[in-house]
Amino acid sequence: MGKKALFIVDVQKDFCPGGALPVPEGDKVVPVINKLMEHFEYVLASKDWHPPKTKHFEKWPPHCIQGTEGAEFCDGLNAEKITQVFLKGTGTEDDGYSAFEATNINLEEYLKQHGIDHLYVTGLATDYCVRATTLDALKKGFKVTVVSDAVRGVDVNPGDVQRAIEEMKQAGAEFKTSDEVIQELAQAEHV
Numbered sequence: 676m677g678k679k680a681l682f683i684v685d686v687q688k689d690f691c692p693g694g695a696l697p698v699p700e701g702d703k704v705v706p707v708i709n710k711l712m713e714h715f716e717y718v719l720a721s722k723d724w725h726p727p728k729t730k731h732f733e734k735w736p737p738h739c740i741q742g743t744e745g746a747e748f749c750d751g752l753n754a755e756k757i758t759q760v761f762l763k764g765t766g767t768e769d770d771g772y773s774a775f776e777a778t779n780i781n782l783e784e785y786l787k788q789h790g791i792d793h794l795y796v797t798g799l800a801t802d803y804c805v806r807a808t809t810l811d812a813l814k815k816g817f818k819v820t821v822v823s824d825a826v827r828g829v830d831v832n833p834g835d836v837q838r839a840i841e842e843m844k845q846a847g848a849e850f851k852t853s854d855e856v857i858q859e860l861a862q863a864e865h866v
């Protein structure tokens with residue numbers, strides 16, 4: 676059987692309250708993710724990592740600029756548990772919503788090399804980067820569990836988050852709470 680990895684999408688200061696593009700309750704995912712980290716050997720994270728000038732900033736306020744404080748992980752996240760970081764949105768033309776667009780390391784190759792076939796997706800934001808990463812993972816044949824209490828969305832248009840959830844489910848993602856995931860992992864260890 677393949678290995679499982681926790682995947683943390685863009686839990687960065689600019690997406691948390693007080694940041695340049697805050698996701699409502701974005702900081703609420705931090706303790707849930709910290710709790711989940713204890714149960715995974717592979718803890719992978721993406722970072723939005725934009726150049727100071729990019730077409731992406733015609734759609735969004737500037738955020739997560741390479742090397743700035745806003746691009747750091749959110750306060751309180753146990754970043755020392757993260758085993759690999761994937762940087763995306765690094766070009767001047769691309770949005771880089773999906774972690775599979777990472778340019779420092781190819782995520783798909785990394786997962787295959789490490790025998791990982793199941794991602795537990797957490798982070799920000801449900802209707803953008805979580806959605807894009809989940810849909811890409813499913814398209815590439817990985818199993819995806821979205822941890823429902825470890826994601827938050829922006830809902831630029833009301834209903835976006837709900838639509839994104841339906842779309843991910845339709846594409847084959849399963850949704851579980853962090854408690855359900857931890858229980859499931861504990862049971863798997865005892866089989």
Ligand code: VGL
Nearest residue numbers: 685735799800803804805
């Ligand atoms: C994101 C909007 C703009 C995200 C990134 O991380 O979900 N959302 N850029």
